[in-house]
Amino acid sequence: MRGTQTEVLVVGAGPVGLWSALLLAEHGIEVTVIDREARTSARSYACALQPATLRLLDRLGLAESIIERGRRVETIAFYDGATRQGELRLSKLGGEFPFLLILPQSALESLLEQRLRAAGVRVHWNYRFDGLTEDEETVSAVIEELEGTSTGYIVPHWETVVKNRSTLRAQFLIGADGHNSMVRPRAGLEYQRVGDAESFAAFEFETEKKTADELRVVLDDTTTNVLWPLGENRYRWTFQLLRAELSGDFPEKERRSFRLGEPAIDERIRQYVQRVAHQRAPWFDSEVRQVHWCTEVTFERRMVAPFGRNRCWLAGDAAHQTGPVGVQSMNVGFSEADALGSILRKILREAAPLQLLDGYDRDRQKEWRALLGLSGGLKPHGQTNAWAVQRAGRILPCLPASGPDLPALAGQLGLTPS
Numbered sequence: 001m002r003g004t005q006t007e008v009l010v011v012g013a014g015p016v017g018l019w020s021a022l023l024l025a026e027h028g029i030e031v032t033v034i035d036r037e038a039r040t041s042a043r044s045y046a047c048a049l050q051p052a053t054l055r056l057l058d059r060l061g062l063a064e065s066i067i068e069r070g071r072r073v074e075t076i077a078f079y080d081g082a083t084r085q086g087e088l089r090l091s092k093l094g095g096e097f098p099f100l101l102i103l104p105q106s107a108l109e110s111l112l113e114q115r116l117r118a119a120g121v122r123v124h125w126n127y128r129f130d131g132l133t134e135d136e137e138t139v140s141a142v143i144e145e146l147e148g149t150s151t152g153y154i155v156p157h158w159e160t161v162v163k164n165r166s167t168l169r170a171q172f173l174i175g176a177d178g179h180n181s182m183v184r185p186r187a188g189l190e191y192q193r194v195g196d197a198e199s200f201a202a203f204e205f206e207t208e209k210k211t212a213d214e215l216r217v218v219l220d221d222t223t224t225n226v227l228w229p230l231g232e233n234r235y236r237w238t239f240q241l242l243r244a245e246l247s248g249d250f251p252e253k254e255r256r257s258f259r260l261g262e263p264a265i266d267e268r269i270r271q272y273v274q275r276v277a278h279q280r281a282p283w284f285d286s287e288v289r290q291v292h293w294c295t296e297v298t299f300e301r302r303m304v305a306p307f308g309r310n311r312c313w314l315a316g317d318a319a320h321q322t323g324p325v326g327v328q329s330m331n332v333g334f335s336e337a338d339a340l341g342s343i344l345r346k347i348l349r350e351a352a353p354l355q356l357l358d359g360y361d362r363d364r365q366k367e368w369r370a371l372l373g374l375s376g377g378l379k380p381h382g383q384t385n386a387w388a389v390q391r392a393g394r395i396l397p398c399l400p401a402s403g404p405d406l407p408a409l410a411g412q413l414g415l416t417p418s
């Protein structure tokens with residue numbers, strides 16, 4: 001990495017960091033992006049873009065090429081076991097993008113990286129943020145350049161070592177370094193736990209026939225499960241695990257796109273998906289064929305407070321986490337990057353006061369308090385059906401929306417966010 005200073009340092013080149021950097025570059029702001037890994041992620045993780053995110057992407061002319069690569073889903077159906085209890089029509093939201101776009105996170109990240117490169121910014125892969133100091137005018141980040149080395153004589157293995165340590169001075173630092181953020185503790189920001197953790201297992205597979213063109217959320221008394229239509233006969237089941245079976249660590253994103261096949265294990269996984277799908281969603285009568293990928297992950301319900309201070313601010317998973325069903329954490333991260341980008345432009349280019357950033361903190365906390373149900377959750381009214389009244393608390397994190405789209409979608413189930 002050349003140079004010892006920049007206007008804005010973005011730590012983390014996940015979707016939110018890449019999008020932050022792209023917005024800043026488009027505002028004509030000098031931006032440096034670092035990521036401790038060697039490349040973008042290789043898996044589909046948060047695999048849906050909400051209408052509000054598509055509207056943001058469209059402002060930079062990106063929506064069309066992203067929509068071409070994905071699959072539109074216009075209906076979200078809610079089941080309780082075998083019974084269809086309600087549905088959301090995204091078309092009722094109006095606007096240019098009244099649908100969810102199913103797109104692997106890996107595809108989104110590589111598209112954003114390409115676009116960033118075209119804007120003249122290269123991600124510095126293999127550079128890790130390790131610490132910071134601040135003064136009135138700048139933030140100085142300690143950055144380690146990493147390299148891989150093979151160690152061990154009889155059984156060699158690959159290790160990452162620090163090749164070089166340097167300091168980069170920036171006027172602002174955006175921490176978009178994900179759930180296990182290093183920026184967050186180094187900036188002294190408290191990551192508050194606001195609810196129970198939930199563990200999920202996700203399986204991507206092919207079926208012998210097409211099951212649904214819609215997203216199906218399946219609730220029962222103890223679990224929340226989702227069938228995602230990925231394209232043609234390809235689906236993802238996300239099953240909530242009955243007990244927290246994981247250690248509680250949040251896994252890192254995979255950077256290797258291939259998977260080593262082990263036929264006996266693959267067959268056991270295939271049978272597990274078939275069995276659990278049938279138990280929890282009796283209408284799922286397709287035969288599960290090949291399972292291409294599976295992962296287990298525990299999602300916590302957390303929020304940082306404040307969202308930053310002085311010259312160091314957070315966006316995306318570095319600042320919050322919730323369950324995976326509504327794809328809220330990544331999508332809301334896009335609007336955070338947008339808000340932060342325009343405030344930093346005003347400060348850096350129009351001499352606006354630093355206090356504008358207090359508004360960023362206020363708005364984000366308000367948004368996340370609502371999404372996490374801390375300001376009262378979804379409230380039914382007199383005509384709300386009994387199922388929605390009973391499940392109201394569990395429906396909120398399943399809604400793929402924030403901002404004005406959230407009440408519009410919740411209203412279709414007779415619920416109002418408070």
Ligand SMILES: Cc1cc2nc3c(=O)[nH]c(=O)nc-3n(C[C@H](O)[C@H](O)[C@H](O)COP(=O)(O)OP(=O)(O)OC[C@H]3O[C@@H](n4cnc5c(N)ncnc54)[C@H](O)[C@@H]3O)c2cc1C
Pocket residue numbers: 011012013014015016017034035036037045046047105127128129130176177178179180181182183202238250251252253295296297315316317318323324325326327328329330333
């Ligand atoms: C296994 C798994 C399954 C998931 N499934 C779903 C799902 O089904 N639905 C859903 O909505 N979400 C899911 N998620 C979460 C989703 O991937 C995140 O919400 C999304 O990636 C958030 O984007 P982000 O840019 O904020 O952070 P991230 O994508 O986490 O990006 C952070 C980046 O920062 C880099 N970084 C971290 N520390 C440093 C450092 N010290 N220095 C430099 N760089 C650093 C990381 O390498 C990473 O590239 C899943 C995540 C995982 C890991």
